[in-house]
Amino acid sequence: MDPADRAQRALALRAIADKTKELEDAGADPITVKTFSSGAQRELARQKPDVDKYKSAFVAAGNFKRQNSGPEF
Numbered sequence: 001m002d003p004a005d006r007a008q009r010a011l012a013l014r015a016i017a018d019k020t021k022e023l024e025d026a027g028a029d030p031i032t033v034k035t036f037s038s039g040a041q042r043e044l045a046r047q048k049p050d051v052d053k054y055k056s057a058f059v060a061a062g063n064f065k066r067q068n069s070g071p072e073f
Helices: 003-025 030-047 051-067
Strands: none
Touching: 003 030
């Protein structure tokens, strides 16, 4: 991910955190706060995907499957 996209993601995540804090301070119930936070992060991932994290997760999943596939005959 290029530095400009990474910076935009960081700003967006900070904005999500700030809005979440505002909701909590305003007395919103925890389910509303969690729903907002999860939805906003999901939308950010859709608009600005972090390809490096996806690659890392793909490799980790492959390693896990290989280590836990049982004995090979």
